[in-house]
Amino acid sequence: MKRVLVELKNLSKKFGKEHVIKDLNLDIYEGEFLTLLGPSGCGKTTILRMISGLEKVTSGKVIIDGKDVTDIVPAKREVNTIFQNFALFPHMTVWDNIDFGLKMHKVPRTEADKRIKDAINLVKLKGFENRKPDELSGGQQQRVAIARGIVLNHKVLLLDESLASLDLKLKREMQIELKKIQKQLGITFIYVTHDQDEALTMSDRIAIINNGTVEQIDTPENIYRKPHTKFVADFIGEANILTGKITKVSENEAVVSLPDNMDLTIDNKNYQVGEEKTVVIRPECFDISSIESLDSFKGVVKEYIYDGMITKLIVQKDNTELRINLMDASSFKEGSDVYLKVPKKYIIVLGDKNE
């Protein structure tokens, strides 16, 4: 069993009358890359600031490495933050920026010099030691910020939308590199972002935050494949979300009847006939054909959108629009009839317990 390093217990935060974080509980393991993902204004940055101590806690507890740090100032907490705009000290060189924390912690000179050198090598900034931040590119500034954050050998690094200001290509590179650095150091990264690509690429676990609470916390794959709530299904990736009723139940299978005569066969998990169910179907999970087959239902291609790697189809089934993504959609033109099927292993039924 992994050891819990950061523990948030019944954490609440109010700004005036606004209840930003509501009774939040979260365990973060040693050495994991955890992402707090949510729409802007969901409170994810506030959670991060309460861990670092830069924001006071209204009620509840923050426990780091077994120690209650709720009332301890940021300087005394064994965590470091990488800010969205990096917050490098403009009047200091790269070396002095990285050295700042070591000086504040009175680390002996020879030891400090060695640690700075190691950090600079790790983030590949050799030769830039004497530059000032404004003489560096965005990516290089990011690296300085990482080096400054890890040089104190604290067990937790907090990253506040740290890649948001980089351009797309650089962002992709830094995502992979950040993950590499995290693995190499074996420390806990808590990363805040509203960018789901980033979250899926880098994280060991993702906590989806909505309205100040954790909607779901799981591995990226489970978050995508087994969302627990409508919000999670909708927020991560594209999804067709449909609500219908269970109309038939047999020993192993059940049929859920969705609006517009779409009947889908699903695994029976103690469903009752008449029970209302919401199902989620990812756009890439459809079997699509121009020939009718058993159990398939008919739709009409309404829109055909070429998007490089995939082609997006919007298929009209009576009053319902279905989003379908295909690798090769050359045989389906706008206006043509198509027959759809969904393999039951790809149908996500929300509200299922014991997943």
Next chain:
Amino acid sequence: MNKKLDLFKNISLWPVVIYSFVLILLPLLYILFLSFCETDYVGGINYHFSIVNYLTIIDSTYLLIFAKSALIGIITTLICLVIAYPFAIFLMDKKEEVRNALIKLVMIPFLTNSLIRTYGWIVLLRKNGIINNGLTSLNIIKEPLSLMYNNIGIIIGMVYTLLPFMILPVYAAVNKLDPNLIKAAKDLGANKFHVFKDIIFKETISGAFNGSLMVFIPAIGYFFISDILGGGKQMIIGNLIKDQFLTARNWPFGSAISIFLIIVTFLLVRVYKKIGGNIDELGGM
């Protein structure tokens, strides 16, 4: 470019050019010229080249006055710095309305003539003034303090008059500071003292220097404060220059001291540049 607009630009610039030329550059050149002339000791000027005025400056009596002026200037500047920074830092995390209101309060004294305001201090500082009477009646002191007609009086007057000139540039610099820098410093283990010394002060050093220049230069020149609160017997460079022009009627020597003061100012800016300051941040001096 539109020709009419060009014409308008040229015409609209002329008043400023004429103003600067007639009222700033010409008088300065005249002062420079006078400083190389000689006095005839009865209020007139002998127009032949001489550096005797500059040699007189090195005289020990005058050097002493310079040294004392500089000391008063430095003490005034330091006190202003010590007051301005906590004020600017206090304003940092306040709401904009609060900040604007308090900065307006700092500027309100500008609406009254500084000479009158300086006279106002006599009521507060004299032997049986409000401060002394207050303190004696509360039995905090037995004998009234000598708060004016001495260096203390001058410094109190200088600090009071010049403080806004320190607060405004310091506040402007501190206000521009990225709050994340302070958070980052705290996050990296800095206590309040280090946050101030290593981050806030170093990042706003241009504001501090700007304010210091705007306080120091007038502080060695504001003769009326020295006249009123120093009782006229406490000489600073400002009094010296004024006396040369009005009392001793030795214009060439007065001019030489003025030129000397200008040179000192430029040297101070050079020093600032040398220690790595950004000249643009001083408003392109």
